[in-house]
Amino acid sequence: MESLPPELISRILVYIIDGRLRSHPGISLAPYATLSRRWQAQIERCTFSYIYITTPRRLEEFERLLWTPRRRSCVRFIQLVVELESYDEKARAHFETDEERQRNDEIFTTTIGSLFKILSDWPANLDIGVDIKAQSPGDYLALKDPKERRQRKRAAAERVNDLLNKRYERSYLKFSRTTTETECPVVPAVTGLSIWGAAKGRLIEPASSVFIASKLPRLNRVDLEMQDDCRRDEQLRQLLRSDFARNLDLFPGSVQRFGLRFFHAPPRNQNYLPPDITEDGVDILSSQLRTFSQRLERLEINDSVVGPELFWPSTLPGDNLVNPPFWPLLIEVSVKYMEITPSGEWLLDRDPGETPEDSTDDFDATFGDEEDSYPEYVRIPLQDRKSKFFRTRIIAGHIDRLYASAGRAALRMPKLRWMTLQNVGPVHYSLEYEVQAGLSKLTWRNQDLTDGPYEPDALVRREKAKSLYQPDEEVFEIWRNVAIQHTGRDVEIEFKEWGC
Template sequence: MALSPELTGLIVSYITAPPLNPRDQRRAQSYLSQYATVNCVWQEIIEKRTFSTLCLGTAKRLDEFRRLNLDSRRKSYIQRIDLIVELELYDVDARSRFETDQEHQRNNMLFTQAIQSLLQVLSLWPNNTRGIELSITAQSPSDMSAIPDQRERRMRIKAARFDRTEDLLNRRFEKSYLQLDESFKSLSVPLISSLNVDGLSWNGRVIQPASCARLASNLPCLRSVTLALSDVCKRDKPLRKRNRNVSFSAEFRPVTPSGDWLFERDPNELNSDKIDSEDSDPEGESPDYVRTAPEDRSGGHIRSKIIPAFFNELYRSAGQAALRMPRLKYMSLQTTRCGFGGHRFRYEIKNGVAKVTWADVHVFHPEDNILQIWKDVASRHTGNDLEVKIADLS
């Protein structure tokens, strides 16, 4: 008599104990996978567990994942991906010196390529309501944190304490913050619902905070973000200052997540029958049945006028956020084109002067209370008043 899937699943849960760390996770999954050959019921139950968490801890492992052609069923089982970016090796002699600019640039390239490669794969996967949790850290196989044997790790730490010039340990890369370089290309990956980045030197390499924000901007369905970061480099104050300077830019769709439009049709354009399509009849001389259907005609002024209530609320939230960003130097918000419409916002500090610009095809004037919030932002950032510019995009 065949057991029910629920009872079989309960039996499987007793085969292995919950793993304590990523290495135990991989061993437990490897041990569990042998039971997938019992029958099709066992296969599905086992694979839900073995595919639930994927650890991509080496460049080879990441390349295998990129080439792996998973079916939709197995893709749906994946709940978490642990990406450990593998940086370049270095020899024992290199332990006694800080990472060079050339080494840092090469590691930035490896860091960028690994994240870009993974995002490109996941961007092609079908979305699901649960999403996938993505965890990111980075290390070289030569780093102390990569030594699997704890006894060997303790011996290295003890030797470094005896002669601190022979082995800098994690101080070797304390100023080499990993960052996404110029080759990183933005793309939308809605499948990732949670992002965890461990950029603390005692667990791996330090990671630039701004690059984490840049990464998160490619994940439109994030529900949770956990960033363990540090920028307290006490030996290089200019570097510390650069790490804390903020530059923020966002482009958003003209529709809210709940389906409400941010734009409406301009009453002056409701009767417009403008036709720009080459396969139609711009002058309207041909019979209607040979002309392009109205909904397929390009060039019409569709929803080009903003709905002020939505945008005032947007700038209220943005201003309140800016009040909590003491190092903010630049913020840009703009919509993608909607017909011939468009709307842009920019807050920028130059030479100690804060300036805000609202630009719109129909001219947008923020409410007085919204303007006051941004005056408070300018006062907090510069101690001076705010310069306001209202621009016409038409």
């Protein structure tokens, strides 16, 4: 075995690993490392490339096993699941207390600090990605046994016996802002960071992601999944949102790729207006993201509530900015925004030909949730108790402002090659701009629900497209100027129905 060349050992390992994953996922690769030193080196390159840390004991094993430079050089990705304080069956029926929250904050900060202490003396020329989320062994999302999950769901049917995820719906884990260099040192070896602070585990304070990232001076790639949806406490939502926005500048200057899913769901009942989360009419998050993005190469925002300030400052028509924003490095932009504005408006309205009786009511959450049946704190929020879907027509003024703002910004993005703006919701529409081989193309896609399903015939599609939303002439003019600046030629414009 020792005489086999490394290339042949690698080929053999491909078959072993592939067969193990498909047919025998429980079989360990570790025994193969005892065949010879060459096999050991190749096996460790696989086994140490992806590190999964779920308990303090696993963290200790990680430090013990990866003390040699050779093994450290094998590591490509570390997934850290911070194990929070456990709680008993009785506690499942109660919200997390302030004392429990403080203890979990300390565990969260200490665990991340412990990992960073281990990594702090690793070589700076490594390229390691770190993935962070947090769970308690008592959390419903942490359960792996299907039987136990069913039991918990049955207990939760009475609402007050088991709150499931509602137990910590207002408890956002915080990474201490006062950690010293000794408690949490900087880590040059980490270049990628993902933090899951919403659906995949416990809620994490959005601003804490920035303070964690500030410990990583060579950080290049950031992906964040955060919650922006405090239904029962709008003041808390506003605080978390603005605190995150005002600390964005603490991200290391080395960050080039930034992905953010800042999830917020509009009211299920479209008769309700979404909350106004602006300050003096300006969305602070959108404005701060605009400033932050001016040092990026790639920007991706998903499932978020953003306004035109994301691209261009709120100004009166004709105003000239003294220092207009400039994105010298930005190549790709993707923004998928919710169908509401930060100022509390819908981007869609009722079709003029539709009556209130035509609106759909395909979800009734009040079934089994009658008044006085349960305490208000466990009832479904008022705006979500019935699903009323009737907003199908784009409000052109809102969309024109967003598209015009994006176009003005694109004029200040000399390296831009691709931009897409797409709404998230049951009615689809988008703007797509692409520069390729010296030519630029602008595609507007939108869906007209009143005209029936997708029509495969091209002539029919073109006729139908005439009735669909078309941007204001000012928007057209701005994007023509963008194309001329990027390619020296006029832009190719195409209107399409969604799905074409």
